Amino acid sequence: MLRHVDPRTPSVAPRTAERVGAVLRRAIEDGLLDGGLPVAGFVDVEGVRRSVGELHAAFDGVPDVLHTFAAKASSLVPVLRLLAGLGMGCEVASPGELRLAREAGFAPGRIVLDSPAKTWDEIAEALDLGIALNADNLAELDRIDALRPEGCASVVGLRVNPQVGGGAIGAMSTATPTSKFGVALRDPGSRERVVEAFVRRPWLTRLHAHVGSQGCPLELIAEGIAETYRLAEEINAAAGRQQVTSLDIGGGLPVNFSDDETRPTFRDYTAALRAAAPGLFDGRYGLVTEFGRSILAKNGFIAARVEYAKEAGGRRIAVTHAGAQTATRTVLMPGSWPLRVGAFDAAGRPKDGPQVAQDVAGPCCFAGDVVAEDRELPLLDEGDHVVLYDTGAYYFSTPWAYNSLPRVGVHGFAVGADGGVRLTVVRDAQTLDEIAAESGARHRDGLAGLA
Template sequence: MAHVQERRRGALSSAIAAGVLGNSDESATAMFMDLDVLHGTIAALKRAPFPPGTLHTFAIKANPVGRVLELMRDAGLGAEVASLGELRQALACGFHPDRVVFDSPVKTREELRFALRAGVRLNLDNLQEVQRVAELLSAEPELLDSTTGGYSTAGPRLIGLRVNPQVGEGRIAALSTAGKVSKFGTPLLEHRRELLAAFADHPWINALHLHVGSQGVPLELTVEGVARVADLAAEVETAAAAASAAYGNGGGRRRIMALDIGGGLPVQYGDDDLGWLLGSANATAAAGSALAPPTETVVSIFERYASMLRQRLPYLFAGCDGSSGNEIAAAAATTNDTNLNRTPPTTNALTMAPQLVTEFGRCLVAKSVFAAGRVEYSKLCGGRRVVVSGLGGDLLLRAVYLPDTWPVRVELYDNAGHTKVCGTAASATDKGEVADDVAEADKSESSEPGSLLPTDVVGPLCFQGDRLAEAMLLPPAHPGDWIVVPDVGAYCLSMYSRYNSRCSPSVWGFWRRRQYATRQEETAAEVMPAVAAAVAPAAVTATPTEEGYSLPAVWAASSSSSRGEGGGGVEEASGQDYDFVLLRRGETVEEVLAFWNLV
């Protein structure tokens, strides 16, 4: 498999040749999801040594496209949702209610009732919400019925309580949810007694939930947050065991059935390296990295995270290697390693560790998608070139409004998809270095047709700050060329701005044709080494056993789907070395106008 950037170039030129991109104004901007990379990322997650039975959910907020969700569902993932709209999208896309987790800091009574009736897992944000649910259940006790909504579950309805472990913030405060002050969860350090009382007063609360943050949050901080809430879970178990003994009933099932540890794995946006994400058996671990494993092998971030959790909280992994919970507890009690010396519950319930639940979003999809926008105009202005395309602050909202926090890489291709230059947006230092060049740049395009000049790459929105790159050294760009931005699979389309009433773009999935000549029969053993080969030139020896990728059969339906009109059927295309499938069509102007004219 070619290097990631070469795959991107190949997919772009194939899309142009196939007429998927650039043959009309409607296809002047589009997004492309590399299904090989997506499948490889999910496989890396599944290989990570989390406890058996762990429920991995996909955070829909990262990328709510229906067909992307169906791919996640078919890969065995659940869904994490944070609004009624996301909840209904998950159910419409076929996720079993027991594999849907509903988190939100502002669930109304009707939304809570809907969730309870639907049979999904529910995480309550705060103690007032606990009281609200208690009132609902008092009035409608049937809402706890495990067969509510037409689905039956093997155990009791899972209702958790979100806790803010208050471990501190990461590099990006806006994405850090476990600081001293947070809009999410009940603060652990201030309300530990009230949290324990909530479990004592409401037997239907049987899970705990936390989320430390995402981009900019180190794994060590996330693991510390999990450890603090795991300690609370141990206290709940001990209190429940003591209460059972006092009443002479001998105890029963464990009190905490699930521990939802949230998501929050950071993404490496600065380059095309996928070693940190997929793992590579032949790459060398980064020297001096605090997270690097003790061998020469680079492991995936999922494996690193699971290993760190197991080192810090071994009793949550009881039975993973044949050891009992009590054996692990004894080891934790006698070891001199403070990372293992947590206080486990003192009852035999330890031998049945709670189910772990994860809520990964960004790290599953960010690296698999690039966006392409056709260059419409190029001009010289004040000693710089200014290149205008359809990619800007509507789709790449964070990159435009917070460029220092969310810089993007910008690449330039010609009208056939051949590379002109690939690089990164100029930093403040870069801008100083090119200052001398600007004085020489104020001349006609024709005088130096191939010269590198400071270039602003700007978008279509009606404000000056709609800029993806400033003073980036680029060769001339012409109408019909292509601006490409990698790593836009997460929190781009889902944050699309309605400013200027522009149409959101289509989303295409693609794969390299030779790898999927027999899609139904091919195994991941053939696919994954090729995906991992994008990490480094060295051969990869890993041989995963997961089933190969295939398009969901439901896509072949010729009529509208349950998600709405126009959701059925499969539109596919082929060009050069890559095949394409439409995951989401772009909006029409009429649909945008309908948004503003709802009366």
């Protein structure tokens, strides 16, 4: 279970603040955070390696497992390339994500296509390339019937909704009674239709389920996977053979945003699965996982300059360049996605001094663009920097184009044993020319020409 910690009193270990400060100082020295570049994202390469290693270790001894990374959690080709080199596969949910996975070098057999709205063309492409895909519904199976060529190499599965309930964040819960995902198993007649669909299609060999992510306790996730395991056993009994040979158990391990500790761990996850479905790891079924946030969240941060510091209604407000455009979930759902905030001076050194309650606001032109409200921090002044911790997944990799603010530059870093910092470009900051082009500048006279 996730432990609730008051977001007003987040915990950042001094060694973490100093390590982040070293990266920040190097970025400032290199001109990656200056007048024209007031905000950037950073990826901890060694941290990513460590997290992937912990995932593999948690499944050690399982004879057949493919760990895929959910591309939506960090749709950045260099990040995906790093993960491919660490033995990961890739889970994609759109033509764009599939293109990024292929650019990153993932072999087709290590890519899984999930989406509740695949077009005929998307299905045909996946089948032609030999990419695995999970049908979201029975009607999609009919499309695959029509498109699947003889000798197709794609592993084909069906996503089911075990309907075990939701967690604390409804938008992150995908196994509720009315979830848009998968075939609802507890609806009248659905389970029987699923079994019959498998028996009629010998090439349909995988079951897929995903209960949810942030806000979902391990017990709920494990129960949804256990229900899917029981369904596989039922299908195989009905078919008179082991037709279901693999289970895609999704991802969704929650992340602790309250302090530096990784909680729950991947080993906590596998322990919960063993308790709920002891036969899951006995080797009869290959396993596929689709983790995203839990691999990258704690391995990245956002740094932004404080442009102004002012008072309003007796409250201190630090206006920064990191707001809803890059911390969208936190701004729109602060109770569900609170972030730890670090205070650093203009040179990138951690600030100390008395804690002062203050707001940390972003640059977007709406009143709710506040990343942290009434947060106790060392006093922030113009020219200082704030750091948003635990933002390695989703935040800077999938920005919101509100106010036509540019996508932030992203950099990877490694810190040597001597404390030296090495940086590399992951994504260039978006230019104003690129914003204009993306906004249709080439067609500027198009509408006027219709008058």
